[in-house]
């Protein structure tokens with residue numbers, strides 16, 4: 517326990533959303549207080565992530581043609597974005613991962629979401645921090661969206677590394693996640709075909725539909741369906757789940773649906789705006805700006 521850290525269990529009734537740097541925030545929390553941590557840090561793409569938020573309005577001189585030939589004009593509502601540049605990505609990650617491990621209960625798990633460019637370096641780093649025996653899975657989330665280069669096999673997957681705090685005590689309930697259809701149902705018989713099969717470590721799942729209801733407008737928003745599986749299988753009902761790179765708050769939305777409590781941290785005020793809109797109808801969500809002691813008692817505003 518570091519000097520100055522409050523030795524308190526994090527009390528979150530339903531959900532807490534915190535604006536602040538995640539390392540500072542994590543350092544104020546007590547050891548072994550969290551059931552599940554999911555993180556989706558910037559992928560070190562060396563670019564500023566940007567997404568235009570637009571709406572279309574009816575306009576006879578507009579540049580878009582829609583249903584029944586009606587014309588529309590595009591109005592830009594603004595841009596959401598955050599920096600995805602780290603001089604030394606692993607140096608940025610390491611102290612954070614050390615804190616995340618400390619925060620997990622003995623039964624806890626860390627899901628670390630990354631892509632093919634950095635996954636190997638991150639695996640070696642995580643092996644060092646957690647121990648190789650604590651590595652549980654590498655999940656492959658495969659999707660089918662975007663351009664297909666002809667210069668190489670088009671990359672269409674993300675990687676999610678799963679580590680547990682204690683390989684003899686971790687919580688895992690694969691039956692809490694949905695079952696999926698057999699590829700060849702006629703080969704397994706009607707009963708099995710109707711039940712579907714358990715998920716493996718390779719998940720086919722669409723990206724967040726570009727103009728569907730789920731879309732928040734935040735860049736790199738992850739699908740709720742992916743987070744439902746993670747939260748359902750790796751945290752107990754009523755448990756506390758944290759996401760320290762929360763973005764649009766997908767982890768919180770999954771927790772709310774599944775009856776888990778959540779702590780979400782992001783250092784980008786735009787992310788907090790998006791989360792406030794996303795959670796507007798959920799009662800008793802607390803919002804705070806991180807100061808060294810505020811995250812525990814929720815006293816800051």
Ligand SMILES: C[S@@+](CC[C@H](N)C(=O)[O-])C[C@H]1O[C@@H](n2cnc3c(N)ncnc32)[C@H](O)[C@@H]1O
Pocket residue numbers: 536537538539556557558559598734735736737738739760761762763764765766767781782783784787
């Ligand atoms: C890839 S996005 C997360 C997207 C999220 N999974 C979702 O579904 O919307 C990464 C987020 O990490 C945040 N971030 C980057 N560095 C951070 C830091 N040091 N502390 C807190 N948040 C940080 C960024 O602002 C960004 O919102």
